[in-house]
Amino acid sequence: MIRIISILVGLFFGVALAWSFVVGAVTFAQEGKPETAEHAFHEYPKDLHLASDGAFGKFDRQQLQRGFQVYKEVCSACHGLKHVAFRSLEQLGYTEPEVKAIAAGFQVPGLDPNTGEQTTRPGVPTDYFPAPFANDIAARAANNNAIPPDLSLITKARHDGGAYVYSLLTGYQDPPAALLQEFPEAAPGTGLYYNPYFPNLNLAMAPPLMSDGQVTYGDGTAATVEQMSKDVSAFLVWAGEPTLEKRKQTGWPVLGFLLFATVLAYLAYRSIWAHKKAKH
Amino acid sequence: MSFPWAKEYQPSHPTMRWLDEKLPLPRLVYNAIGAGYPVPRNLNYFWNFGVLAGFCLMLQIVTGIILAMHYAPNALVAFDSTEHIMRDVNWGWMMRYAHANGASAFFVVVYIHIFRGLFFSSYKAPREMIWLLGVVIFLLMMATAFMGYVLPWGQMSFWGAKVITGLFSAIPLVGEPLQTWLLGGFAPDNAALNRFFSLHYLLPFVIAGVVILHIWALHIPGSSNPTGVEVKTAADTVPFHPYYTAKDGFGLGVFLILYCAVLFFAPNALGHPDNYIPANPMSTPAHIVPEWYFWPFYAILRAFTQDFLFIPAKLMGVIAMFASILVWFFLPWLDRSPVRSGIYRPLFRKFFWFGLIPAMAVLFYCGGAPAEEPFVMLSQIASLYYFAHFLIILPIVSAIERPDPLPYSITEKVLGEDENSALAPSAVPVEKSDAAPAAS
Numbered sequence: 001m002i003r004i005i006s007i008l009v010g011l012f013f014g015v016a017l018a019w020s021f022v023v024g025a026v027t028f029a030q031e032g033k034p035e036t037a038e039h040a041f042h043e044y045p046k047d048l049h050l051a052s053d054g055a056f057g058k059f060d061r062q063q064l065q066r067g068f069q070v071y072k073e074v075c076s077a078c079h080g081l082k083h084v085a086f087r088s089l090e091q092l093g094y095t096e097p098e099v100k101a102i103a104a105g106f107q108v109p110g111l112d113p114n115t116g117e118q119t120t121r122p123g124v125p126t127d128y129f130p131a132p133f134a135n136d137i138a139a140r141a142a143n144n145n146a147i148p149p150d151l152s153l154i155t156k157a158r159h160d161g162g163a164y165v166y167s168l169l170t171g172y173q174d175p176p177a178a179l180l181q182e183f184p185e186a187a188p189g190t191g192l193y194y195n196p197y198f199p200n201l202n203l204a205m206a207p208p209l210m211s212d213g214q215v216t217y218g219d220g221t222a223a224t225v226e227q228m229s230k231d232v233s234a235f236l237v238w239a240g241e242p243t244l245e246k247r248k249q250t251g252w253p254v255l256g257f258l259l260f261a262t263v264l265a266y267l268a269y270r271s272i273w274a275h276k277k278a279k280h
Numbered sequence: 281m282s283f284p285w286a287k288e289y290q291p292s293h294p295t296m297r298w299l300d301e302k303l304p305l306p307r308l309v310y311n312a313i314g315a316g317y318p319v320p321r322n323l324n325y326f327w328n329f330g331v332l333a334g335f336c337l338m339l340q341i342v343t344g345i346i347l348a349m350h351y352a353p354n355a356l357v358a359f360d361s362t363e364h365i366m367r368d369v370n371w372g373w374m375m376r377y378a379h380a381n382g383a384s385a386f387f388v389v390v391y392i393h394i395f396r397g398l399f400f401s402s403y404k405a406p407r408e409m410i411w412l413l414g415v416v417i418f419l420l421m422m423a424t425a426f427m428g429y430v431l432p433w434g435q436m437s438f439w440g441a442k443v444i445t446g447l448f449s450a451i452p453l454v455g456e457p458l459q460t461w462l463l464g465g466f467a468p469d470n471a472a473l474n475r476f477f478s479l480h481y482l483l484p485f486v487i488a489g490v491v492i493l494h495i496w497a498l499h500i501p502g503s504s505n506p507t508g509v510e511v512k513t514a515a516d517t518v519p520f521h522p523y524y525t526a527k528d529g530f531g532l533g534v535f536l537i538l539y540c541a542v543l544f545f546a547p548n549a550l551g552h553p554d555n556y557i558p559a560n561p562m563s564t565p566a567h568i569v570p571e572w573y574f575w576p577f578y579a580i581l582r583a584f585t586q587d588f589l590f591i592p593a594k595l596m597g598v599i600a601m602f603a604s605i606l607v608w609f610f611l612p613w614l615d616r617s618p619v620r621s622g623i624y625r626p627l628f629r630k631f632f633w634f635g636l637i638p639a640m641a642v643l644f645y646c647g648g649a650p651a652e653e654p655f656v657m658l659s660q661i662a663s664l665y666y667f668a669h670f671l672i673i674l675p676i677v678s679a680i681e682r683p684d685p686l687p688y689s690i691t692e693k694v695l696g697e698d699e700n701s702a703l704a705p706s707a708v709p710v711e712k713s714d715a716a717p718a719a720s
């Protein structure tokens with residue numbers, strides 16, 4: 001009895017699926033897959049090699065400092081970094097007084113000690129990077145109705161994070177003629193910029209790194225657009241996961257110990273079982 | 281328990297003797313996972329995965345309790361509190377990665393454990409109850425993992441919660457109110473997050489309780505084995521300790537190496553980047569996908585694209601998704617073959633390797649792919665096979681197939697001979713379901 005019911009239930013699901021399949025297949029055969037501008041013109045991130053890549057990766061502190069400088073002088077006008085505290089900058093190799101000075105260069109929200117009114121005050125190392133806009137409405141008003149996202153986690157929140165940011169910064173170009181011809185509606189609207197690395201091809205951020213020498217690096221590195229883009233991407237990889245280096249450094253001794261213990265466990269297993277296995 | 285030749289606990293130290301009289305806890309352990317539990321001598325590595333699953337559960341509980349000391353279940357701060365764990369709590373990053381990847385490891389282990397049960401028909405008499413409790417554990421695990429994934433309150437947390445609770449709205453009449461009741465609002469918000477946290481903390485302990493029942497039920501007939509031939513004599517078994525404690529120790533080592541390699545070198549590989557974006561009810565992600573371990577069931581859900589017999593497509597998908605797991609409850613009665621092990625079942629084996637396994641692989645793949653062609657058509661074919669396999673093929677194949685000859689006993693299988701086999705009235709090729717001699 002249970003088997004008859006079971007076969008009937010099986011037929012019920014089977015026929016329902018076959019019906020869905022047939023309708024789907026006929027539609028697909030007739031209409032095919034609609035081609036979209038995103039599908040035809042979106043590009044995957046370019047390769048970016050950072051010192052922190054790979055199982056032995058370590059941050060290149062010199063590069064992180066340069067990247068931080070780009071963030072501070074360019075990106076921080078529009079993007080916050082709210083999960084990063086100034087004190088963490090010591091990990092980039094800055095000294096305590098340097099960190100104090102950097103923090104003091106940012107205005108963070110505070111209260112007037114006499115009136116209790118909301119004001120701003122210079123930052124201290126325990127503060128976090130402040131948001132550049134008071135709220136989302138202000139952010140939209142200043143940025144062509146788009147909100148510049150906080151960058152603390154941007155490299156973890158996108159596939160291929162570091163490479164993605166680098167590609168985005170260096171990927172601005174004129175929309176290809178083929179795109180304008182095939183998908184006129186995909187042409188960038190006012191205040192939008194064409195960038196094939198952005199998922200829907202047009203974004204509201206004007207190219208932030210436009211000309212070589214936009215920042216002046218203290219270590220003498222030539223500040224080409226290419227170089228600045230790499231450096232700020234490296235910095236944002238650090239900002240996304242400051243513990244990345246420690247994680248990889250912890251991994252090796254852990255794996256080493258486990259390997260040793262597992263070999264011992266294997267030998268113990270073999271010797272305990274020696275007389276129970278077939279002797280052939 | 282189980283077999284008459286099981287060793288008896290004999291405490292030698294006076295303290296242990298005293299304890300054994302007052303509260304025989306050491307005796308319980310001795311009989312459950314010590315020298316007092318005789319186990320077939322021929323288990324292969326697939327039999328390691330139950331112990332590994334138990335380890336994963338403890339790992340999740342320990343790392344989870346530590347995370348809960350720093351996490352704040354409030355929609356305003358939940359996301360920031362997980363980032364606080366990652367950046368500011370000492371070794372917090374390790375705890376969070378250990379917990380998130382621990383959930384994945386748990387599912388890998390449990391899927392292999394279930395696969396073992398399906399291939400060696402461990403669900404058959406006299407082990408039906410072990411299997412049924414296992415399915416309950418799996419359902420509880422899915423609920424726990426789903427609610428856990430909501431806690432960091434990222435984009436996938438929010439939209440996952442919305443889509444999955446939205447499934448209930450497919451139920452006629454009561455659907456919409458039911459969804460609102462489950463969420464404590466019209467969309468996931470603080471009320472939902474709070475109750476999910478509460479239940480996410482509770483359910484692992486419920487799972488631990490069902491695991492105890494699962495093992496209790498196991499100890500009545502004892503473990504099955506790769507031949508599927510029941511234990512006949514003491515020669516067929518070895519004491520759990522030291523034989524299987526040693527083997528499980530080695531298995532645990534291999535597991536930990538793989539787990540730690542992911543944890544320390546690719547901790548985000550199994551997650552979705554969108555969950556590092558704070559939840560935003562105003563912005564729908566391009567592709568809403570659950571965690572990888574739900575993909576086969578998600579593929580089945582989305583395979584139903586047409587209304588059928590006046591049942592709306594969405595409701596069909598929901599029914600089928602639940603049915604795809606609920607059929608496991610009926611397996612002990614759908615598979616009527618008296619032979620357990622797939623090794624001795626030529627026809628069953630063909631459908632298993634060339635039907636069920638490819639269908640599962642396709643469902644896994646399509647569940648994570650966008651809902652467009654050809655993935656929808658592929659999931660429809662694979663889902664069709666999935667249901668046909670359990671509901672139609674298995675009952676028929678098990679009735680018509682001629683099994684290969686079985687070894688007389690486990691000992692004969694291992695050593696090539698068993699002196700008892702000559703004395704036996706006849707080498708019966710097909711085992712009747714002979715429960716182990718019950719003596720307790």
Ligand code: HEM
Pocket residue numbers: 337340341342343344345347348351362376379380383386421424425426428429430431432480481483484485487
């Ligand atoms: C069956 C066992 C369990 C499973 C399968 C499981 C699964 C999960 C998953 C998938 C997440 C989301 C991970 C992330 O993205 O970070 C999570 C988060 C969490 N779990 Fe569990 N969990 C289990 C047991 C527990 C236990 C026993 C506790 C506490 C008593 C716990 C506490 C937490 C907390 C506080 C979070 C949120 C913190 C975070 O997102 O990192 N879990 N769990």
